[in-house]
Amino acid sequence: MSDIVNLKQFKKQKARKEREDIAQQNRVTFGRTLAQKQFDKAQTEKANRFLDQNKLEKNDQDDQTS
Known part of the structure; x- marks a missing residue:
């Protein structure tokens, strides 16, 4: 005879x-x-790092022409 198999457990394992x-x-x-x-x-x-080191900063003093 074969062993009894619980189908619920078999489905979970699958x-x-x-x-x-x-x-x-x-x-x-x-x-x-x-x-x-x-x-x-x-x-x-x-x-x-490369972008941060080569970033151009805006300087307001240079932009004023008086």
Whole structure:
């Protein structure tokens, strides 16, 4: 004879397995490695520093001609 299977538990296990498969697929599709994240963060910070250092400030005294 075969074992008695609780269908409710079987459905839950099947749903968990499907969610885990989808999550794994999303990690492969959308995930980035730690090195990639750090590289992107460094590039962004470098660009922001460059923009801040080269920002032209408006000086009201130079604009007045009297």
